[in-house]
Amino acid sequence: MNIILLGPPGSGKGTQAQKLQRDRGMVQLSTGDMLRATVASGSALGQRAKAVMDAGEYMPDDVMIGIIAERIAQPDCAKGFTLDGFPRTVVQAEGLDRMMAQKSLTLDTVIEFKVDESALVERISGRYTCAGCGAGYHDKFQCPAKPGICDICGGTEFKRRTDDRAETVQARLDKYNEQTAPILPYYAAKGILRAVDGMADIDEVYRQIVKILG
Numbered sequence: 001m002n003i004i005l006l007g008p009p010g011s012g013k014g015t016q017a018q019k020l021q022r023d024r025g026m027v028q029l030s031t032g033d034m035l036r037a038t039v040a041s042g043s044a045l046g047q048r049a050k051a052v053m054d055a056g057e058y059m060p061d062d063v064m065i066g067i068i069a070e071r072i073a074q075p076d077c078a079k080g081f082t083l084d085g086f087p088r089t090v091v092q093a094e095g096l097d098r099m100m101a102q103k104s105l106t107l108d109t110v111i112e113f114k115v116d117e118s119a120l121v122e123r124i125s126g127r128y129t130c131a132g133c134g135a136g137y138h139d140k141f142q143c144p145a146k147p148g149i150c151d152i153c154g155g156t157e158f159k160r161r162t163d164d165r166a167e168t169v170q171a172r173l174d175k176y177n178e179q180t181a182p183i184l185p186y187y188a189a190k191g192i193l194r195a196v197d198g199m200a201d202i203d204e205v206y207r208q209i210v211k212i213l214g
């Protein structure tokens with residue numbers, strides 16, 4: 001099963017994609033994480049990606065589609081994948097459709113995370129991840145069982161994204177509303193759009209997703 005999680009930054013897409021990966025083997029394709037890994041590698045593409053991301057811009061569509069196409073050709077994605085953070089514009093959605101059609105892959109479901117924008121600043125400014133395995137946590141909403149120790153890998157180092165500051169959240173939300181929200185009717189017209197209550201707690205959101213996916 002191949003799905004997309006769609007919602008504003010901080011709505012819980014990454015959190016749920018990680019759960020789907022652990023429970024169902026669906027590969028999480030977080031384009032933000034993929035890009036940040038490319039930047040960290042220091043390659044030519046990484047340097048270009050860094051300049052674009054530092055300016056708060058999106059990477060060119062063909063670059064993003066190329067990165068995703070390469071990743072979904074790998075054998076682990078045959079079990080299915082969850083796109084988290086892509087597409088962000090209708091043009092990207094159309095490009096993704098074309099690329100998947102070429103590979104004879106089907107997009108089964110798009111899940112919209114419905115959230116109150118007022119909740120997102122607190123979610124984004126409190127989030128952090130394990131430096132070892134990338135597991136996501138939150139200062140208030142998702143603490144490791146043992147403080148300071150990753151539940152998944154036992155790691156003790158954690159990191160925060162530099163763009164996860166309260167000051168930048170509004171600009172990211174505005175961009176979501178202008179450019180990404182218009183994708184919703186695109187998928188609704190295809191009959192594959194479903195929604196979950198992103199304001200519910202993490203386990204409840206997951207139950208809603210599992211119910212949709214069957």
Ligand code: ADP
Binds near residue numbers: 013
């Ligand atoms: P996105 O991938 O949509 O940007 P994340 O999954 O990173 O969002 O979630 C943002 C932060 O909010 C994370 O720290 C996460 O632990 C926390 N979070 C995710 N889902 C919920 C939820 N349903 N209730 C409370 N906090 C949540």
Ligand code: ZN
Binds near residue numbers: 131151155
């Ligand atoms: Zn870890």
